[in-house]
Amino acid sequence: MTPDIEKKRRELFDAWFDKEVLPTISYGSPDILKRQMWKPFSAALDAVEIVFPNRSDERYQEYYADVEGGCFNDILYLKDVRNAITATGLGLRIK
Structure with missing residues (x-):
């Protein structure tokens, strides 16, 4: 995967996370959750x-x-x- 594709994936993930997930977090660290969710998100795209x-x-x-x-x-x-x-x-x- 090229760095440009990786960067675009990350931008899409960050935008989705900030819009859909972040507002629902009432406790804990959003940064930790974001790091934990990134790997399965990226792996799912690799599986396509x-x-x-x-x-x-x-x-x-x-x-x-x-x-x-x-x-x-x-x-x-x-x-x-x-x-x-x-x-x-x-x-x-x-x-």
Whole structure:
């Protein structure tokens, strides 16, 4: 993982913690809790695996009489990539 990704993860975690968890803490040390929650949060993100479809799969090829060798169907492939990402159920934003 690159330092930029680690930094972005940490920023997202800190923002979530400060907004959602911090207001609910009535006793104890928020800093200790934050340190304890960071490792499982980060580990959960590491556990995510997205398997993209195989670009060479025959279903992404379209054959026409006037085109030798067929054409790659980008739209269908990208739709399947999007489905693979959203199938994680993580609410990832796709730009």
